[in-house]
Amino acid sequence: MFSFCTDPSILPDWQWFACYLTNATHLQFYRAFGVVIVLLAITAPAALGMGLLGALALRSRIWPLNWLGQGYVNIVRGVPDIVFFLFVPIALGQGIEWVMHQIHCPDWDQPIRQGNDFIVCREAKVPPVNAPAWVRDIYAFGMAVTAFALVFGAFVANTLYGAMQAVPKAQIETAEAYGMTRRQAFRRIVLPQMWVYALPGLSNIWQILIKATPLLFLLGIQDIVYWARELGGQKTSLFAYPHPDWRMWYFLGLLCFYLFLTWASERAFARLNTRLSRGQATAAGERMRKAAAA
Amino acid sequence: MKKTTLAALAILFGTSGVFAQDVLRMGSEGAYPPYNFLNDATGELDGFERELGDEICARAELNCEWVINDWDTIIPNLVSGNYDTIMAGMSITEARMEVIAFTQNYLLPEPSAFISLADTDVAMRDSGVIAVQSNTIQAGYVAETDADLLEFPTPDETISALRNGEADAVLADKAFLAPYVADSGGELVFLGDDVILGGGIGIGLRQSDTDLRDTLNAVIDEMKADGSLNVMIEKWFGADHPKF
Numbered sequence: 453m454f455s456f457c458t459d460p461s462i463l464p465d466w467q468w469f470a471c472y473l474t475n476a477t478h479l480q481f482y483r484a485f486g487v488v489i490v491l492l493a494i495t496a497p498a499a500l501g502m503g504l505l506g507a508l509a510l511r512s513r514i515w516p517l518n519w520l521g522q523g524y525v526n527i528v529r530g531v532p533d534i535v536f537f538l539f540v541p542i543a544l545g546q547g548i549e550w551v552m553h554q555i556h557c558p559d560w561d562q563p564i565r566q567g568n569d570f571i572v573c574r575e576a577k578v579p580p581v582n583a584p585a586w587v588r589d590i591y592a593f594g595m596a597v598t599a600f601a602l603v604f605g606a607f608v609a610n611t612l613y614g615a616m617q618a619v620p621k622a623q624i625e626t627a628e629a630y631g632m633t634r635r636q637a638f639r640r641i642v643l644p645q646m647w648v649y650a651l652p653g654l655s656n657i658w659q660i661l662i663k664a665t666p667l668l669f670l671l672g673i674q675d676i677v678y679w680a681r682e683l684g685g686q687k688t689s690l691f692a693y694p695h696p697d698w699r700m701w702y703f704l705g706l707l708c709f710y711l712f713l714t715w716a717s718e719r720a721f722a723r724l725n726t727r728l729s730r731g732q733a734t735a736a737g738e739r740m741r742k743a744a745a746a
Numbered sequence: 747m748k749k750t751t752l753a754a755l756a757i758l759f760g761t762s763g764v765f766a767q768d769v770l771r772m773g774s775e776g777a778y779p780p781y782n783f784l785n786d787a788t789g790e791l792d793g794f795e796r797e798l799g800d801e802i803c804a805r806a807e808l809n810c811e812w813v814i815n816d817w818d819t820i821i822p823n824l825v826s827g828n829y830d831t832i833m834a835g836m837s838i839t840e841a842r843m844e845v846i847a848f849t850q851n852y853l854l855p856e857p858s859a860f861i862s863l864a865d866t867d868v869a870m871r872d873s874g875v876i877a878v879q880s881n882t883i884q885a886g887y888v889a890e891t892d893a894d895l896l897e898f899p900t901p902d903e904t905i906s907a908l909r910n911g912e913a914d915a916v917l918a919d920k921a922f923l924a925p926y927v928a929d930s931g932g933e934l935v936f937l938g939d940d941v942i943l944g945g946g947i948g949i950g951l952r953q954s955d956t957d958l959r960d961t962l963n964a965v966i967d968e969m970k971a972d973g974s975l976n977v978m979i980e981k982w983f984g985a986d987h988p989k990f
Contacts, residue, residue: 476789542826568825568845569954574768577827581768585811672815672828682777682784685902688925690779692787697906 460693472693481679485709488665488676491596495661498601500654503608510613521609528606537670540599541592545578552576589673596671604661611653615646620733648728648736655721662713680706769809770958771829772799776814777900778922780982781835784814794982795833798852801974805965818881818899821845824950830958831951835919837883837944847953849962851946852975854988858884859920860937861927866914868938874914877904883944884917908934917941921983 456463457471472478509521528536549572553564557573564571574581579591619642627637668675684699729736774782776791785792791812803810813829824832824846837855838848860871872892878885880897888895896913898904905926907913915937916923927934949962969975976989 475786477784477786480789545826566954569952570825570827571954583769669816670819672813672823674814681900681902685777685900686905686926687786688779688929690783690925692785694929697902697909699906 468693472695475693477679477683480674481676481683484674484676484679487593487673488668491593491600491665491668492662494597495600495604496658498597499604499608499657499661502601502605503612506605506609507612507616510609511616525606525609525613528603529610533603533664533667534670536603537599537667540602541595541671544595544598546570548578549576552578592672596668596673599671600661600664604657607657607660608654611657612646612650614653615650616642618649619645623733645732648725648732648734651721651725651728655717658717658721659714662710662717676706676709769811770803770831771811771813772803772831772833773813773815773820773824773829774799774832775817775820775834777817777902778835779925780921781919782833794978795835797982798975798978799831799833801969801978802962802965805968806961808961816899817879821950825952827952830955831949831962833949835922835947836950838946838948839883839886839944841886842950846950847955847959848948848950849959850966851948852966852969853947853979854990855942855944855946856988857920857940858887858917858943859923859940860915860917861923861934862908862915862937864932864935866935866937870914871938875912877907877913877916878918879904882918884919887941887943888917921987 454467454470454474456467457475460468460471463471506521506525509517510525512518512521549570550564553560553572553576556575560573562571579587583591623641623645624637627641628634632640666675666677669678680702681699684697684702686697687694725736730740731737774791774795776782776784778793780793782791782793782795784790790796791814796812799810799812802808815823815828817834820832820834820836821842823829832846836842838851842848860876862870866874870893875894875896876888876891877896877898878888879901880899885895885897896907898907901918901922904913904916904918908916920936920940923936927936949966951959951962966975970990979987979989
């Protein structure tokens with residue numbers, strides 16, 4: 453990074469730290485923060501979408517759909533997250549390769565499972581055999597997003613389902629008395645009003661999602677906790693920047709990062725709550741009405 | 747010799763549908779200096795196994811790419827196909843042979859050593875708390891003795907546990923421990939004699955990849971015969987390390 457960094461062992465303290473904090477491994481550490489933010493930015497809407505589908509299935513009067521929703525929500529919520537993070541990428545990855553194998557190599561004569569190994573023909577490999585590293589990174593990242601969206605979608609589904617039930621029944625009956633169909637009443641009355649009931653639950657799930665991002669390393673993605681442990685560990689004189697065990701300082705940095713993230717999202721949720729409460733038949737909505745009237 | 751090896755390889759690959767220009771993905775841990783570690787100046791994987799692996803790939807004309815993976819899941823991720831080989835200071839053992847295959851060893855069975863704080867009684871080796879990295883041959887060894895086993899996912903954490911008094915001693919490969927003892931200025935010392943564990947270190951691969959195993963074995967043979975492997979061992983582990 454800096455011109456004076458060629459031989460760190462002879463540098464005075466401040467220059468040593470300037471070089472140390474900008475060396476190649478630290479740059480990868482800083483990039484990992486971006487990865488966490490991007491993961492959150494993609495996973496949150498994906499989980500919300502999964503949750504909305506799940507909640508609709510739970511409300512559905514068509515019984516196969518209703519059972520599907522019940523099964524999804526109850527199974528995923530009941531199984532430890534970590535099991536799903538190990539299961540989804542392997543099962544999904546092998547499932548995709550199996551399908552590709554059936555399409556590309558119908559006349560393959562060897563068994564796909566040989567002992568511990570899962571073997572498909574060369575054309576069926578996903579990502580392709582000669583895919584560059586960035587394609588593999590994106591594939592692994594996509595798997596991670598899928599696993600997160602599946603797990604958190606189940607919690608969101610239950611929250612949204614509860615929120616839909618919380619919209620006063622009288623309003624739906626009124627809508628139907630005005631001649632709206634069940635679907636119209638849902639779209640015009642329930643859907644816009646349920647968010648204020650869902651918000652506390654959603655904010656909970658969001659905070660848990662933030663804290664769950666270190667599970668990324670299980671999926672072969674080097675996240676900030678991996679880097680903090682790797683960089684903070686004692687480095688012997690074999691390394692260019694030897695230092696004693698500094699993990700405490702690195703973990704302290706992570707602590708600040710996560711606290712900042714939760715603090716910022718807490719504020720955002722508070723604003724959202726004020727916005728959504730306007731004109732609602734809730735205690736907060738009532739207070740706003742009185743304040744405006746006074 | 748090299749020409750004939752390559753010709754034999756071409757025939758092998760030609761019949762199995764594997765192509766020499768395919769990317770061979772090599773898994774490693776990147777946390778076990780001097781075997782494998784992340785170079786803090788370049789950010790790349792470095793160490794004895796990086797240099798050896800690159801040389802093997804060059805000789806076999808394979809196109810290789812390194813992948814870093816946690817030690818605890820390094821075997822499952824090999825089996826599920828995230829990468830094709832493991833070079834991570836992994837000793838060849840019976841238990842591992844049930845799940846994966848190994849090439850011949852590229853490092854001889856080598857000494858493991860106990861380290862402890864200065865003035866620790868040697869008897870602690872059999873009665874104290876011994877910190878090791880989980881799923882290693884050293885962990886298996888301590889489990890057989892009367893000492894208490896304390897496992898950590900990374901080797902670095904075992905040293906921290908020793909320093910803060912959680913453990914009485916650490917058992918690991920001597921080559922990994924030596925720089926810690928040397929750097930500590932007398933705080934850490936070797937405790938008693940070395941123990942020889944395991945059947946040497948080899949490249950781990952899936953049991954079904956027999957062609958790849960033959961290829962790698964041929965290259966390791968060649969490197970043992972022309973002495974280049976010994977030169978590499980001496981460069982990374984010093985003159986006293988067991989050589990072929």
